[in-house]
Amino acid sequence: MYKRTILVTGxxxxxxxxxxxxxxxxxxxxxxxxxxxxxxQAANKTVDxxxxxxxxxGIAANxxxxxxxxxxxxxxxxxxxxxxxxxxHTERPNLPWQFGVLxxxxxxxxxxxxxxxxxxxxxxxxxxxxxxxxxVLAHEMVHVLSKHHLAALQKSARMDLAGxxxxxxxxxxxxxxxxxxxxxxxxxxxxxxxxxxxxEADRKGIIIATRAGYDPYGLPAVLQMLDAANAQDSSLALMxxxxxxxxxxxxxLDKIMxxxxxxxxxxxxxxxxxxxxxxxxx
Amino acid sequence: MKxxxxxLMMLGLPLSASAVEQTAFTIRSTEIKKQPYSxxxxxxxxxxxxxxxIVLRKGGWVSISSAQGSGWVxxxxxxxxxxxxxxxDNGLRSLFNMGRSGSSGITVATGVRGLSEEDLKTASPxxxxxxxxxxxxxxxxxxxxxxRVGKLNSQTLDYIPAQ
Ligand SMILES: [Zn+2]
Numbered sequence: 001m002y003k004r005t006i007l008v009t010g011x012x013x014x015x016x017x018x019x020x021x022x023x024x025x026x027x028x029x030x031x032x033x034x035x036x037x038x039x040x041q042a043a044n045k046t047v048d049x050x051x052x053x054x055x056x057x058g059i060a061a062n063x064x065x066x067x068x069x070x071x072x073x074x075x076x077x078x079x080x081x082x083x084x085x086x087x088x089h090t091e092r093p094n095l096p097w098q099f100g101v102l103x104x105x106x107x108x109x110x111x112x113x114x115x116x117x118x119x120x121x122x123x124x125x126x127x128x129x130x131x132x133x134x135x136v137l138a139h140e141m142v143h144v145l146s147k148h149h150l151a152a153l154q155k156s157a158r159m160d161l162a163g164x165x166x167x168x169x170x171x172x173x174x175x176x177x178x179x180x181x182x183x184x185x186x187x188x189x190x191x192x193x194x195x196x197x198x199x200e201a202d203r204k205g206i207i208i209a210t211r212a213g214y215d216p217y218g219l220p221a222v223l224q225m226l227d228a229a230n231a232q233d234s235s236l237a238l239m240x241x242x243x244x245x246x247x248x249x250x251x252x253l254d255k256i257m258x259x260x261x262x263x264x265x266x267x268x269x270x271x272x273x274x275x276x277x278x279x280x281x282x
Numbered sequence: 283m284k285x286x287x288x289x290l291m292m293l294g295l296p297l298s299a300s301a302v303e304q305t306a307f308t309i310r311s312t313e314i315k316k317q318p319y320s321x322x323x324x325x326x327x328x329x330x331x332x333x334x335x336i337v338l339r340k341g342g343w344v345s346i347s348s349a350q351g352s353g354w355v356x357x358x359x360x361x362x363x364x365x366x367x368x369x370x371d372n373g374l375r376s377l378f379n380m381g382r383s384g385s386s387g388i389t390v391a392t393g394v395r396g397l398s399e400e401d402l403k404t405a406s407p408x409x410x411x412x413x414x415x416x417x418x419x420x421x422x423x424x425x426x427x428x429x430r431v432g433k434l435n436s437q438t439l440d441y442i443p444a445q
Binding site (some may be wrong): 057058060061062063064065066067068069073076077080081082084085087088089093096097098099100102103104105106108116120121122125126128130131182186187189190199200203204207210211212213214215216217220221224227228234235237238241247250253254255256257259261262263264265266267269270273281282 | 309319320339341342356357358360361362389390391392393394395396397398399400401402403405406407408409411412414415416418419420421422424425426428429431432433434435436437438439440441442444445
């Protein structure tokens with residue numbers, strides 16, 4: 001939309017010499033185009049942290065509408081412990097970070113704006129240790145840190161929605177505009193983010209996990225598992241549709257990690273408690 | 283097999299009931315190490331595209347056997363041979379996936395799927411679950427205690443710039 005506005009403005013300028021031959025008011029068109037442009041630019045800057053959190057909570061409630069939480073307090077607390085510890089090694093440690101395991105048997109993980117992270121039971125059951133869990137959570141956390149979903153929403157939403165966001169309409173909690181933004185925001189999860197956002201989440205995610213004391217190869221190990229999995233399996237359908245191929249992600253991490261991460265090891269205590277925490281999950 | 287057993291015991295990993303043979307290939311010339319460390323003794327060197335059998339994975343290292351010998355190689359020097367497609371419908375078998383059970387292959391969880399593309403497009407909120415979720419959030423102090431118990435030590439390192 002942003003590009004189209006510029007294009008339309010450009011076209012109008014190109015015809016200024018023969019404006020009389022066209023039956024639309026180019027001056028008005030320029031003015032409207034300019035205002036819309038300003039609105040969109042403002043939207044990218046003025047969604048403040050409170051609005052970001054509010055929007056994210058709405059989307060989180062929707063995700064929970066498609067799958068409830070796994071009914072296992074111990075596992076929920078354990079994943080929150082790992083995630084919150086990771087969050088202390090990010091540039092936004094004071095967000096209201098919260099983590100949830102969804103009951104779904106699908107293999108997937110999600111992040112919503114403002115610091116709510118989900119991992120499915122299906123994915124959790126296929127992880128081998130705490131470092132792999134940390135790798136998955138850290139990847140999702142980068143989407144929050146870099147506001148990837150907010151950007152995707154603003155890019156895809158209709159102009160009026162982008163404008164509404166800019167108008168701080170989200171401060172009017174639970175209003176119709178927030179509902180609209182939440183609905184559009186939830187749909188982003190069916191489409192997925194830009195590939196470059198996913199690569200950024202991998203690239204930064206391994207660093208956050210390593211900073212927190214985990215094995216840097218937790219995330220690459222999960223990607224190896226996914227790379228070798230049956231791409232036709234329906235429990236992987238949404239994740240494979242919304243992410244670059246695991247092999248492409250492995251190749252990128254291979255390139256950037258090189259030999260620089262060989263000396264980090266996760267404590268054995270973390271492996272043991274991972275198995276203990278997940279012992280009851282079926 | 284006895285050696286495998288011993289290694290698993292030493293690592294404190296659960297024993298695998300089903301020892302599915304897993305294979306991979308090298309994507310570059312790769313040293314086989316005696317131990318899973320870069321400064322460990324080099325036993326042999328695998329050429330590019332060499333086929334290996336995976337015995338065990340430990341962090342960024344994989345224990346392999348091959349025509350050129352056995353030992354440890356770097357995980358990211360390997361790629362999966364099969365995409366799993368030939369394994370059929372039930373074939374969520376996966377290379378590298380040692381999983382919690384220690385058996386290879388994706389574990390199929392029991393329960394409800396949810397979270398399809400269609401589900402997401404027609405989602406309606408579940409505020410009760412969101413409220414429940416907040417109860418599990420932990421404080422910074424609790425997270426720091428969790429790290430201490432797990433002997434996790436913070437490391438200082440910068441993000442790697444995009445290339
Ligand atoms: Zn992602």
